[in-house]
Amino acid sequence: DAKTTQPNSMESNEEEPVHLPCNHSTISGTDYIHWYRQLPSQGPEYVIHGLTSNVNNRMASLAIAEDRKSSTLILHRATLRDAAVYYCILVTDSWGKFQFGAGTQVVVTP
């Protein structure tokens, strides 16, 4: 299974943008890049996913490198509610699975 590498933690001030990097140098052509987050004492929550092009939704933006070996999740204005562990996951377009790594703990400071 292709693996992802994320920083252990990142800190941001409230209302500032947060850029969360993810390296996935062994990604294959059919792997989708998914991002999930887990707030304390809750189940993981879908954030965004993409294949090749950059994606935007109401929660965040996903910037995918041209060679697809890395991606960046962008939270445009961090709020205290965005404090969570963010997971970058590769999902294969076959009967694959969501393989979670250690994720990045995002701390938002007022």
Add this chain to the structure above:
Amino acid sequence: DTAVSQTPKYLVTQMGNDKSIKCEQNLGHDTMYWYKQDSKKFLKIMFSYNNKELIINETVPNRFSPKSPDKAHLNLHINSLELGDSAVYFCASSQGHSNEAFFGQGTRLTVV
């Protein structure tokens, strides 16, 4: 309406007992999963079902037996519970597997 619901939310039981955790999704999805999150917070997939058929079994001890009576339900039965089974168990569902997955709130299992 809760999209993916698990019951119970908390479960405390003694070693050696048998217990079940139920999961239901009302999203019309065809794929359901069970994940285990241990004390170190790593989420590991245990099982994946597609249209009631087992697709993935990630070397889980055979004391764990998933049962999918229909596409909307995936229950987890655990026999002869051990201390190491203590964890939070999450159920999830998706349409296919490359689309977004929806997770339940988790069941915290404590074996004493």
